[in-house]
Amino acid sequence: MSEPRVYVVDDELAVRRSIGFMLKTASMAVDTFESGEEFLKAAAHLDSGCVLLDVRLAGIDGLAVQEQLRARGIMLPVIIITGHGDVGLAVRAMKAGAVDFIEKPFEKATLLAAIAQAHLHNAGREQLHTLAKAAQARLNVLTPRERDVLEGLVNGQSNKVVAYDLGISPRTVEIHRANLMQKLDVHSLSEALRIAFTARMGAIEGNA
Template sequence: MQAGTTSPTISRAEALTGPIVYVVDDDAAVRRALATLMRSVELCVETFASAEEFLLFSRPAVPSCLVLDVRLRGKNGLTFQKEIVDSSMHIPVVFMTGHGDIEMSVKAMKAGATDFFAKPFRDQDMLDAIGQALRRDKARLESEGAVMQLRASYDTLSPREKEVLPYVLGGLLNKQIASEMNLSEITVKVHRGQVMKKLNARSLPDLVRKAESLGIVPRGIDTAH
């Protein structure tokens, strides 16, 4: 399979929504073998001869993982992994090498690799590692999507509702919040209700968890006045 091509059993449209396995290895025979292995379990696969080719490829926001050879021509796989981490590119990495040693595998795992295989490896072991990496990336995408949706909901709050929220998180009663903000108790009650509704919070603990994911800090009684 040539670099940047998709499994013939899966259409490009499906590739944009289904999981994708990226393979980077400068050995064409290895790329073909891994592409065949991925197709055998109906996974979409994209293969590349170098790290540079991989970086030029437009990657859709779907669960994915990178199967990366340690010893590449030009750029070392471990060096490339560090660049991935430093650039905040969130993709699980499964390493493979024909010249692996303990020190190399430890370094890769410490840098966040999900697995490290010495060639030749068992096909099923590689498939198991890829399956685990894809599940991990799917969970990450779902978590990020939930935070984005929550942020959009937070942005619908009025300025007053955003002011009330930290006090609610701090556990203050409506009358205490009213005193702090120089508002009527009934007005605070309305704002509190709108905050709960707009953030789809089922309870105060649920609201606290959601606020934490947005980085909103609880606020207590201001003793300065």
């Protein structure tokens, strides 16, 4: 399995060349971008990987790039590259979802450790996506009314409250509940709820 790519976004040619050389000698695939605008134009079509993003860029800055990625639903993990005195900006970036930050000048080991952390983040995201897709596929066998009942139960409502909200009798809710558990091939309500929560987590992650 090939390593995910590393996307370097920095407006200094010397930095792009230095990082590119460092990563290629570590057998990593690297693509470089000289501006946030150039990177954002390509971002939606990039393969899985992580972003090394300079916090201070000419034009749109690193924090704005990070915000745009999130707004577009592009979930590439971001490592912020920061110069001396920019640590406060790096902390803001971390609070906005960056997985790590490294301060210039940095050692190769520091850079590789940050990238390894980002790749673990990616792997966890991809695993969640796979589990969520499988859970959603199981939920797709349910009728709309059975899904309404399950949604009510996921929200912690009792059979009576679900019945009231849906305008049906508690007995009908019990029937739908039994049917959906049979279709999902589960033996307890907690198993059914776990499937629903897993599918919901995938939807939240995709919309984050």
